[in-house]
Amino acid sequence: MAAPRRPDRFGPEELAALSAALDKNRLWYWPEDQSVVASAMASYAKKLGAHRAVATSSGTASLHVAVAASQMPTGSEVITTPITDIGTINAILYQNLIPVFADVDPDTAMPRPEHIEAVLTERTKGVVAVHLAGRPTEIDAIASLCAKKGIVLIEDCAQALGAIYKGKSVGRFGRFGCFSLNDQKHITSGEGGLVLTGSDDDFYLCHNYADKYYDRHGRNVRLHALAPNYRMSELDGAMAAAQLPKLDGIVQKRRGLGDRLNEELAKIAGIIPQGKPAEGECSYFFFLLRIDPKIIKCTRDEFLGQLEDEGLTLSRAYVPRPIYRSPYFLNKSFFPGAWPAEVVSGRTYDYTKISLPGAEEAVATGISIPLNEGFEHSDIEAYIAAIKLIAERNR
Known part of the structure; x- marks a missing residue:
């Protein structure tokens, strides 16, 4: 869809x-x-x-x-x-x-x-x-x-x-x-x-x-x-x-749809929605979830492929890799030659040595769902049904 x-x-x-x-x-x-x-x-x-x-x-x-x-x-x-x-x-x-x-x-x-x-x-x-x-x-x-x-x-x-x-x-x-x-x-x-x-x-x-x-x-x-x-x-x-x-009208519509996704996806074993804080309200620019690799026995990309076979095209996590793994930081190409901040500080920062396990997992298992005020509850229910189907198939 x-x-x-x-x-x-x-x-x-x-x-x-x-x-x-x-x-x-x-x-x-x-x-x-x-x-x-x-x-x-x-x-x-x-x-x-x-x-x-x-x-x-x-x-x-x-x-x-x-x-x-x-x-x-x-x-x-x-x-x-x-x-x-x-x-x-x-x-x-x-x-x-x-x-x-x-x-x-x-x-x-x-x-x-x-x-x-x-x-x-x-x-x-x-x-x-x-x-x-x-x-x-x-x-x-x-x-x-x-x-x-x-x-x-x-x-x-x-x-x-x-x-x-x-x-x-x-x-x-x-x-x-x-x-x-x-x-x-x-x-x-x-x-x-x-x-x-x-x-x-x-x-x-x-x-x-x-x-x-x-x-x-x-x-x-x-x-x-x-x-x-x-x-x-x-x-x-x-x-x-x-x-x-x-x-207000835009946020109210998105909030109702996004809260429904959070509530129902949390009931599916192996699916972890981004959720909302206990004392907060989301405005849902888009919707993030991830698959739990301890429960789902396929990769995130395989999961997305099976969803697409069911007519539902979703995207990977918000960024393709943690920013410290981009050439921008690996090569420090934002200041080619010499980075003045390093010169002034007298320190050198080697971003190639960074590895943050939570960030790596979030990117490797994350899925992004588009969401805006044009969606209806029927669209949300279709998303929930398809994700539940693929999750059950791969447990």
């Missing part, structure tokens, strides 16, 4: 918002009159319960802005996960910081607090925690660990807009919460993103780092630091504003 087509996402609301932005006859986000981008970010901050929000041009830009605003010394170590989009890692590398990979719980494909603590050193200055596939990680415990150690916590919420943990939106547990609004996400501005901040000082820092450090707010810091151009245009801001009222 083919995955259901995503329903139409754009309509009169988006057209009206874009038209209003065009009527202003300028798309620059910092006009003398009311900025569409600023208004949209105020709405996102209010919706997510944050102090303020800074617009960016992408989720990767949001992460880079947050890492830059953290102002960690060059050559410092930043702990993150090896199962994530490369944008998470690039944000660390851009600031000449050193990614240190924590192992993951293979069932969730995310690090637990003890995995992070295991790789903490006196050189650790930050943690970038990723909420993978719309499932909140154990972010309160990670936040407590970071506070205890005096290190910066940045949340990568690119896949988790609408996810809740202990009554709060993800993105509000760390110093910065980073979101994506690209076309694949729950709601979109085409390309775009935002950073949640908990203080005015961090808001101004992020704003400056997203706008070439031009000091739009008159704090006498013009060009005080190297900063890229990650500005959002008024058209992107208009789209972001028009899409936000649709978020």
